[in-house]
Amino acid sequence: MVQEDYILEAEKLYVSYNEIDIVRNVNFRIRKGEFLGIVGESGSGKTTLLRALMMLKRKNNDIKGNVRFQGRELIGLDEESLRRLRGMEISMIPQNAVTAMDGTKTISSLFHETICMHRDGKIRRRDSDKLASQIMEKMRLEDTGRILKAYPFELSGGMCQRVMIAAAMINNPKLMLGDEPTSALDVTSQLQVIQELELLKSNYQVSMIMISHNLGVISRIADTIAIMYGGRFVEYGSHEDIIRHAVHPYTKALLAAVPDADGKISKGLPGLPPTFEKEMKGCPFASRCEYCIPRCRKELPEDVAISLTHRVQCFRTKELQDDIA
Template sequence: MSILEVKDLKVSFDSIMGKVNAVKGVSFSVNEGEILGIVGESGSGKSVSSLAIMGLIDDRTGSIDSGEIIFDGKNLLELSEKELCKFRGDRISMIFQEPMTSLNPVVTVFKQLKEVYKIHMPEKIKDCRRELVALLSRLNIPDAEKILDKYPFELSGGLKQRIMIAMGMICKPDIIIADEPTTALDVTTQAEILDLLKEIKNENNSGIILITHDLGVIAEMAQRVAVMYFGNVVEECSVLEFFDNAKHPYSIDLLAAMPDNFDGRFRSIDGNVPNLYEKVQGCPYYKRCKMASKECLEKEPEMIEISKGHKVRCLKAKDLVREEVKNG
């Protein structure tokens, strides 16, 4: 059952060079107890989409132009800031991409974690230190009692990331958005963080949106995958279908560029993601696509379902399916 549905979400920002459409009609859903992996190059709209879900788009420079974000039967975009605060951090939480900049360097860990109790569980605030010590210990943080009294700048990257996870776990949310939770961490710490996310999912039956560049992490963690490019979802399917039968040319190129697919040389995708200020006609992947034709330059592709649960935004998708059937 879907616990969160994002429908045709569009987000833009004002800049000195004019309006920038960062998210151009994103749609996806997350089920209870499911990990949805979102992948794509930098600038594809992954983090902006997650910030929109949390209601954290700065209205001085950005705006949500249209769409719906349905959670628990309510459209979060229609709620006031006060109403949204009842959900944010309580039933929907986010583990931010850079813990070193997301945590306040001049406030102790305890005071920052205590704030969650102050806002969402004031009745527990007197006993919150004991609960926090138990929680940090569960997250394999040594000397949890001492860590609570330290400042973030005194902690390693791995410890700061665990503090961010603890902050997201306190209220046992229904949805956790993990934006690059293992960035800049060593391999051992990365494995521990991923195991923690699995435990959280299993214990609370939480839905998790896992944003990452690492397809290896997706293979290990996710049940479904949404591939984003230039502000939109271009393919969505199960993780097994993605690795065995990806259909969008961008997905195929991403998989070919994985180090595991080394065949005597490392593959890369030629060209770059279009500039956000650039007016793109037709398919935004046209200039980089090995399957592109004149039709792709003239016509913007729509999302189509090529098989149950497998959606692709590509004009060639149906032809690829026919070819597969013919050769099958």
């Protein structure tokens, strides 16, 4: 079957809070070892989407559509099966590792718990320490003995994040989800975390979905990039499609907001992302878009496929493409 080539498939995914859709009609699928980067501003629905992929629900949270993990439908799956999946097959790295760890427990006990929670049967601390050292050494973390004995607050933010990635890998998951894992770090530790993720990609064949607001970070590691705005994937394509041949005006604004090698930065995009309402008319980006035509305010643009890998939600795709050419 063709389906089994894909680790994760999301079809017509809608996620709502209090009956207001936050994620709207998201479609994508990723292969084994593929790295999908989702880029968008605060409040574009990135984290909501990521949580929904793990079926982590909050109160009044509803997930509709299809999410298939290795061909198995996750929506409607019982809590116990989901618990087995999480941490074992799908794991998540949070934005702020220091606060995500239990401050009263050592790193050694973090690894021990992670293993005990998800593998059947108990494991001795000595054995879990050994496994933890092995995986940390593979991630090129030095002085693992000291790290294991340390409490989270004794490590730097960057180090905690790297330990967290190692802990997320300890059960050899097939899919890793990263919720802005580098945005709380300064540039030097950010680079170290990115290098560690690159190592994962080459050594473990793990698929990854990472969200970030920084296109620079995403462009360094992602194979596929999705641009999220107002809960939708307004542009989706391969690394090349998005970085070299971006069509959507919002993608272009994002690309221009990162200072380039000459230290030039574009004028910021005025306005704010839309607030979510029950009925939203027209294109979510219309009010900030310089290419907006009357139609954009009335109708919602559907996906337009430009190539096999590249699709855009914009009425003026054709003209904008001609502009580039």
